[in-house]
Amino acid sequence: MLWRDRVLFSSLNDPVDVARAQAAMDAAWGKVRDSLKDNANVVQERSRLACIVLGLVGIAEDEVDLARRAVDRFFKMPPESDP
Template sequence: MVQLKQSNLSERRLQIDFAAGIRWRKGAMPFSSLNDPIDLARAQAALEAAWNEVRSTVPAEFEERERTRLAYIVAALVAVAEDEDDLTKRTVERYRQSAIA
């Protein structure tokens, strides 16, 4: 019975994660703090746009790590951004600044 409950929990986490457009990664749930569906949608849209902008600069072996890092930046900025475009712009700027540092 316990295994079934754990399995259901894992399946639910995967469903939530895929619904947010983030592939499941052990321990990586950058949008887990977002409860508002509007904020979650804004975050997902901004993540996709920002990733499309920076992906060409990321070596293939670091794509998963850098996309996750980008997602955490989006999650940190979602509350201060005006809209998806502003969130994307702020995210890319923060990402590039942190890559330089």
């Protein structure tokens, strides 16, 4: 987990939510990273994914569901549309 992700997830109060977010982020990033174009800004795309994960923590059933939802949203929404 990158320090940027830790800083973003530090806004979560529940340690269980933090752990779920970190696990989901790692799983989702593994799927997203391999599909990025060669000219993609990897740091920016990882930060975008982390913001998506953070926004979905409250509605996901578990870290697997959270990762799935985050990957789906990442690919459905262009970068400028993310919250």
